[in-house]
Amino acid sequence: MNVQFELQPNVSGDAAAAKQGFGRVDRSPAPAFDPASEIDAACDFFGEHGYVVLSACLDAAELAFLNGFCERTQEERPEAWGLGRRKPHHTNQGLIFSQPLLDYPELDPFVQPHRSYPVVARLLGGKDHVRYAEFNFRETPEGAGERAMNFHHDAVVADRFTRAPYMPCDFLCSIHYLSDVEPGSPSFCVVPDSRRFETLQAAFDGLGEAYREVPLYGPAGSCVLYDTPTYHTRLDGDGHRMRRTWHQYYARGGWLRTETRYIRPPSPVLTDWNLIPERLALHPDPQIRAFFSHWNTAQGEWAASGFDPEVRKAMPRGEQ
Ligand SMILES: O=C(O)CCC(=O)C(=O)O
Ligand SMILES: [Fe+2]
Numbered sequence: 040m041n042v043q044f045e046l047q048p049n050v051s052g053d054a055a056a057a058k059q060g061f062g063r064v065d066r067s068p069a070p071a072f073d074p075a076s077e078i079d080a081a082c083d084f085f086g087e088h089g090y091v092v093l094s095a096c097l098d099a100a101e102l103a104f105l106n107g108f109c110e111r112t113q114e115e116r117p118e119a120w121g122l123g124r125r126k127p128h129h130t131n132q133g134l135i136f137s138q139p140l141l142d143y144p145e146l147d148p149f150v151q152p153h154r155s156y157p158v159v160a161r162l163l164g165g166k167d168h169v170r171y172a173e174f175n176f177r178e179t180p181e182g183a184g185e186r187a188m189n190f191h192h193d194a195v196v197a198d199r200f201t202r203a204p205y206m207p208c209d210f211l212c213s214i215h216y217l218s219d220v221e222p223g224s225p226s227f228c229v230v231p232d233s234r235r236f237e238t239l240q241a242a243f244d245g246l247g248e249a250y251r252e253v254p255l256y257g258p259a260g261s262c263v264l265y266d267t268p269t270y271h272t273r274l275d276g277d278g279h280r281m282r283r284t285w286h287q288y289y290a291r292g293g294w295l296r297t298e299t300r301y302i303r304p305p306s307p308v309l310t311d312w313n314l315i316p317e318r319l320a321l322h323p324d325p326q327i328r329a330f331f332s333h334w335n336t337a338q339g340e341w342a343a344s345g346f347d348p349e350v351r352k353a354m355p356r357g358e359q
Contacts, residue, residue, distance in 0.1 A: 042122075042133070042134065042180045042183050043183060043184055044133075044183050044184045044185060044186040045186075046058070046184075046185055046186065046187050047186060047187045047188060047189060048187075049187060049189065050189055051189040051190040051191060051238075051239040051240075051270075052189075052190060052239055052240075052243070058185065058187045058275070059187050059188070059189070059190065059228075059252075059272055059274060059275065060190045060230070060239065060252045060272065061239075061243050061250070061252070062252075063250060063251055063252055064228075064251075064252045064253075064254065064274070065251040065252065065253050066222065066254060068256065069092050069253055069255055070084065070092065071092040071093065071094040071257060071261065072084065072091060072092065072093055072094065073093075073094055073095070074093040074094075074096060074154045074155055074157065074158045074262075075154070075157075078157060078158055078161065081093060081158055082158060082161050082162055085158075085162055085264060085266070086162075086205075086206050087232075088231040088232055089229070089231065089232065089233065089234040089265060089266040089268070089269035090229045090231065090255075090263060090264065090265040090266065090269055090271075091158070091263070091264050091265075092255055092257060092261060092262070092263055093154065093155055093158060093261070093262040093263075093264065094257070094261060095154070095260050095261070096152060096154040096155045096215055096260055096261065096262040097152075097154070097215060097217075097259070097260040097262075098260070101149075101260075102217065102259055102260055105149070105176075105215075105217055105285060106217055106218075106283065108139075108143070108145075108146070108176075109136070109176050109178065109217070109283060112136060112139070112143075113134075118358075119136050119137075119139075119358070120134045120135070120136050120178075121134050121135060122134060132177075132186075132188070133177055133178055133179040133180065133183065133186070134177060134178040134179075134180060135175055135176070135177045135178075136175060136176045136177075137175050137356045138174075138175065138313065138314060138356055138357075139174065139175065139176060140174050140315075140316060140319070141314060141316050141351075141357075142316075144318060146174070147319070149285075150171060150174065150287075150319075150330075151169075151330075152213070152215070152262075152287075154262070155213055155215070155262045155264065156169075158264060159211060159213060159264065159289055162206070162207060162208060162211060162264065163207050163208065163211065163289060163290075163291045163292075164207035164291060164293070164295065167292075167293070167326075167329070168207070168291055168292045168293045169289055169291075169292065169330060170289060170290040170291065170292040170305070170306070170329075170330060170331075170332060170333045171289065171290075171315070171319075171330050171331050171333065172210065172288035172289055172290045172308075172309040172310075172313065172333060173286070173287065173288040173309055173310060173313050174286075174287045174288075175285075175286050175287075176217075176283070176284070176285050176286075177283070177284050177285075177286060178281065178282070178283045178284075179225045179273070179281055179282045179283075180281055181279065181280065181281040182278075182279055183278070183281075184278045185275045185278045186225075186273070186275055187275060188272045188273045188275075189272060190230065190239045190252075190270045190271065190272045191239075191270065191271070191272065192234070192267060192268045192269065192270055192271070193210065193212065193267035193268075193288075194209075194210055194267050194307075194309050194310075195209070195210075195267060195268045196209040196210075196306065196307065198301070198303065199234070199235065199268055200235060202297050202299075202301060202303065203297060203298045203299065204297070204298065205235075207291055207295075208266045208267075208291065209267070209290065209291055209306045210266075210267040210288060210289065210290050210291070210306055210309060211264055211265065211266055211267065211288070211289055212264070212265055212267060212286060212287070212288045212289075213262055213263070213264050213286070213287045213288075213289070214227055214262065214263045214265075214284050214285070214286050215260070215261070215262045215284065215285040215287075216257055216258070216259050216260065216261045216262070216263075216282070216283075216284055217259055217283040217284060217285055218259050218281065218282055218283045218284075219257075219258050219259050220255070220256050220257055220258075220259075220261070220282055221256050222254075222256065222276070223276045223277045223279075223280050224276040224277075224280040224281070224282050225273050225274065225275055225276045225280070225282045226254040226255060226256055226273070226274050226276065226282070227254070227255050227263050227265075227271065227273060227274075227284075228252055228253060228254040228255065228271060228272050228273070228274035229252075229253055229255065229263075229265060229269055229270070229271045230242055230246075230250065230251065230252055230253070230269065230270040230271070231251060231253060231269075232246060232249065233246065233250075233268075233269055233270040234266050234268035234269045234270075235268070236270070239270050242270055252272075252274070254274045267288075288309055290305070290306035290308075290309060290333055291305065291306045292305045292306070292329065292332065292333070293305055305333070306333070308333055308334070308335040309333075310335065311335050311336065311337060312335070312337055312354060312355055312356050313335065313337075313338075313356075314337060314338055314341055314351065314354070314357065315331045315334065315338055316346070317342075317346040319331045320334070320338070320342060321342075337354055341354075
C-alpha cells in the first residue's frame with residue numbers, strides 16, 4: 040500500500056500557530072463512559088459538550104471480525120477502498136470503503152451496535168426516532184504522512200441556533216476505533232462546546248480561555264459519539280502510524296414539538312448519494328424499515344428502477 044497525503048493548508052484556524060486549528064491541543068484524557076452502567080452520565084456529557092467517548096464497545100471477536108472484513112475486502116476489492124487507482128472523491132483523505140452494506144449482509148448485525156446503540160437512541164429521542172444515514176470503514180494507511188485535515192463540522196440544521204430545547208440532536212456520528220488510537224497515531228479530535236458557532240474562528244473567539252482541541256485516544260473497541268455541528272478533525276499523528284475506523288451516521292426521525300410553536304421536522308437527508316440496499320430498505324419488519332426510511336433522491340430513483348444494478352453503477356459511489 041503506497042498512499043501519500045498532500046498537506047492541506049490550515050484555513051479554519053491560525054496557520055501561523057499550527058498545522059491544524061489554533062494549536063491549543065489539550066492532551067489530558069477525555070472521560071470514557073461505560074455505555075451500559077453509565078448511560079445517564081454519558082448522555083449528560085454529550086448533551087453538555089457535543090461529544091462523548093464510550094469504552095469497550097466491541098469485544099475481541101467483533102474486532103477480529105471487522106478487521107478481518109476490512110483486510111479481506113482490501114484484497115478482494117481494492118478499488119472499493121480506493122487502493123490502486125484513487126477515487127475521485129475522498130482522495131487525500133485516506134482509504135474509505137464507502138458503502139459496504141450494499142453487498143455484505145454479514146454486516147447487518149452491526150447497524151445497531153449492541154453497546155453504543157442504546158446511547159445513540161437516547162440522544163436522538165428514543166429508539167423509535169433513530170434513522171440510518173451512512174455506514175463506512177476508513178483507514179489512514181501506515182506511512183501516509185501528514186494531511187492536516189481542517190477543523191470543520193459535518194451536516195447541520197439551521198434551527199440548532201434557535202430551537203429550544205436543543206436536544207435531541209439532528210444527526211450524530213459514531214466512530215468505533217478498530218485499531219488502538221494513542222499519541223502518535225491519527226486521532227479523532229473535537230473542540231468541546233463548539234456546536235453553536237458559525238465558524239471555528241467564532242468558537243475560538245467565543246469560548247475564549249475555554250477553547251480547546253481535544254484528541255480522543257482509546258484502545259481498539261472505543262467509540263466516540265459526536266453531534267455533527269461540533270467542530271472536529273482528524274488530528275495527525277507522527278505521519279507513520281495507521282488508524283482504522285468504522286464510521287456510522289444516524290439521523291433523527293419524526294415530528295417533534297418544542298417549547299415554542301415551532302415543530303421540528305425529521306432531519307433532512309445527510310447525503311445525496313448514500314444508498315440503502317433492497318433487503319434493508321424494504322425489510323419485512325416495519326421497525327427496520329422505519330430505521331432505513333430516510334431516502335435521498337438517488338435512493339428514490341434506485342428503488343423505482345427495481346434496484347437495477349445499472350442505475351447503481353451510474354452513481355458516483357455506487358461501486359466505489
Ligand atoms: O477520520 C476522522 O477522524 C475524522 C473524519 C471526518 O471528520 C469526516 O470525514 O468528516
Ligand atoms: Fe467530519
